[in-house]
Amino acid sequence: MALTRVCSVDELPMNQAQRVVLEGVPIAVVKDSAGDVHAIGDTCTHGEISLSEGFVEGDTLECWAHGSAFSLKSGKPMNLPAYEPVPVYEIQIQDGDIFIDPTVTKEITA
Known part of the structure; x- marks a missing residue:
């Protein structure tokens, strides 16, 4: 497993x-309003747009170009035009730092 330090939790707005x-x-790394940290694929499955330039609302990340919102927990699109999910990556927080292995995605069911 190749964990890589991304940033500290405190550095993430x-x-x-x-x-x-x-x-x-x-990868788009997000700290939601509850303070939970998520890591999902940064490319919208509808239009090849960087999701990290979008808007965080609740537990979703919305693509700024066409409005598809993706669940930060499952990667599933919550509305059209996207219908394919983005990957969700396992993260580890050690001593206040966020680590991600880009080869390990979460297995999401239902």
Whole structure:
């Protein structure tokens, strides 16, 4: 497992996404309004747009271009025009730092 430090939890602004590229994989790292940290694929499945430039609302990240919102927990689109999910990455928080392995995605059911 190749965990890579992304940033500290304190450096991550609340209700905003931050784009990181790990091993060539674009990932949007988000701290939601509850303070929970999420990591999802940064590319909208509808239009190849960077999701990290979008809007965090509740537990979703909305694509700024066409309005599809993706669940930060499951990666599933919550509305059209997107209908394919984005990957959700496992994160680890150690001593206040966020680590992600871009080769490990969460297994999401239903």
